[in-house]
Amino acid sequence: MYEFSYxxxxxxxxxxxxxxxxxxGKLLAGxxxxxxxxxxxxxxxxxLVDLTGIDMAGIEGKGDxxxxxxxxxxAAVASSSLVQQTIPAxxxxxxxxxxxxxxxxxxxxxxxxxxxxxxxxxxxxxxLGATVVTSKRSLSAEEFFTGMFETALAEDxxxxxxxxxVPEAAAYQKFPNPASRYAIVGxxxxxxxxxxxxxxxxxxxxxxxxxxxxxxxxxxFSPDAVKNIAVDSSGLNEDIHASAExxxxxxxxxxxxxxAAM
Amino acid sequence: xxxxxxxxxxxxxxxxxEALNDPEILRQCITGCESLEKISDDEMKAExxxxxxxVKAKFKAKISIEDQIPPASCRLVGEGQGxxxxxxxxxxxxxxxxxxxxxRLEYKADMQVGGKIAQIGSxxxxxxxxxxxxxxxxxxxxxx
Numbered sequence: 147m148y149e150f151s152y153x154x155x156x157x158x159x160x161x162x163x164x165x166x167x168x169x170x171g172k173l174l175a176g177x178x179x180x181x182x183x184x185x186x187x188x189x190x191x192x193x194l195v196d197l198t199g200i201d202m203a204g205i206e207g208k209g210d211x212x213x214x215x216x217x218x219x220x221a222a223v224a225s226s227s228l229v230q231q232t233i234p235a236x237x238x239x240x241x242x243x244x245x246x247x248x249x250x251x252x253x254x255x256x257x258x259x260x261x262x263x264x265x266x267x268x269x270x271x272x273x274l275g276a277t278v279v280t281s282k283r284s285l286s287a288e289e290f291f292t293g294m295f296e297t298a299l300a301e302d303x304x305x306x307x308x309x310x311x312v313p314e315a316a317a318y319q320k321f322p323n324p325a326s327r328y329a330i331v332g333x334x335x336x337x338x339x340x341x342x343x344x345x346x347x348x349x350x351x352x353x354x355x356x357x358x359x360x361x362x363x364x365x366x367f368s369p370d371a372v373k374n375i376a377v378d379s380s381g382l383n384e385d386i387h388a389s390a391e392x393x394x395x396x397x398x399x400x401x402x403x404x405x406a407a408m
Numbered sequence: 409x410x411x412x413x414x415x416x417x418x419x420x421x422x423x424x425x426e427a428l429n430d431p432e433i434l435r436q437c438i439t440g441c442e443s444l445e446k447i448s449d450d451e452m453k454a455e456x457x458x459x460x461x462x463v464k465a466k467f468k469a470k471i472s473i474e475d476q477i478p479p480a481s482c483r484l485v486g487e488g489q490g491x492x493x494x495x496x497x498x499x500x501x502x503x504x505x506x507x508x509x510x511x512r513l514e515y516k517a518d519m520q521v522g523g524k525i526a527q528i529g530s531x532x533x534x535x536x537x538x539x540x541x542x543x544x545x546x547x548x549x550x551x552x
Contacts, residue, residue: 183462188463383531383535
């Protein structure tokens with residue numbers, strides 16, 4: 147690791163202003179992606195602004211929404227009785243991220259801000275139609291995720307919470323990489339007040355919805371309705387673990403498994 | 409990794425060929441390219457700040473232009489060193505055809521990535537490459 151200066155922010159404003167004045171500053175939440183990258187010397191920010199001193203962890207029900215603070219760990223979401231009762235699919239998704247070490251350090255805000263194309267949370271945010279609340283504004287999940295590792299966040303903007311509308315029913319199924327548990331393909335299906343939503347992570351550069359599957363499920367909510375819908379493999383991710391065609395096929399398989407689990 | 413594709417560009421073939429040999433236009437089309445200069449008629453050097461996710465690595469690249477048949481085709485051979493991050497090297501054949509009053513640009517490239525960036529980022533290399541190529545062809549026609 148290269149030398150850097152460390153600043154533990156005392157408030158959101160302190161974090162924001164330190165980040166804004168730093169030459170090459172980076173926010174540190176759980177550090178589950180940033181720290182390994184720095185150890186490998188693949189990134190060398192000059193200033194780390196630690197968010198752990200700001201009170202942004204916790205889960206609460208607000209009307210028809212479950213609001214998860216940005217610094218809430220995956221383990222806290224997985225074990226929350228409120229989440230388990232209202233959106234069990236979200237608790238199960240959090241339980242399936244990485245390993246216990248990652249779940250106890252990694253945070254929802256960090257995961258969402260990093261926008262890894264294979265991360266699990268983006269599927270839940272888009273699948274449930276969640277709202278990302280930042281230091282400046284509120285954004286819908288679909289506005290928020292703009293591309294591979296790209297979000298609508300400004301340089302000095304900090305996520306403070308994610309608000310999930312409680313669905314009628316939802317389920318998430320993923321085909322995990324056996325080593326990292328990242329989703330090779332993950333599909334989140336939800337029956338919401340605004341209709342059926344199908345969100346896919348891991349397959350493309352960024353999370354996306356599959357309109358054809360949503361329509362098919364609206365008229366016939368059964369695993370068979372989505373199983374045989376062909377997904378176009380052009381533009382999908384390709385690596386040593388899975389070809390684009392294989393990923394395209396997995397989208398249908400994971401979607402039908404998710405529907406079967408509801 | 410093989411990357412190939414084609415792009416219809418609304419400009420005459422000579423103009424496209426000229427632009428492909430113009431370091432300033434190339435620099436503006438390559439995301440993260442901080443400098444690009446021609447050392448000779450068939451050699452260029454470039455500095456590119458590659459950013460994907462948390463990774464930020466500066467690559468110093470040398471590109472030679474071989475088999476030049478203006479304004480029809482050439483072959484680019486390049487190698488980039490990213491220090492501890494690793495390296496990238498590859499070759500690309502670019503062919504320009506006259507079509508529909510404009511130019512059809514065909515490219516066929518073979519690329520290898522090695523070092524740490526390949527170990528950690530293998531699952532991201534194809535996505536990142538597609539993005540860089542996509543952004544290149546988004547900007548390139550606007551600068552002609």
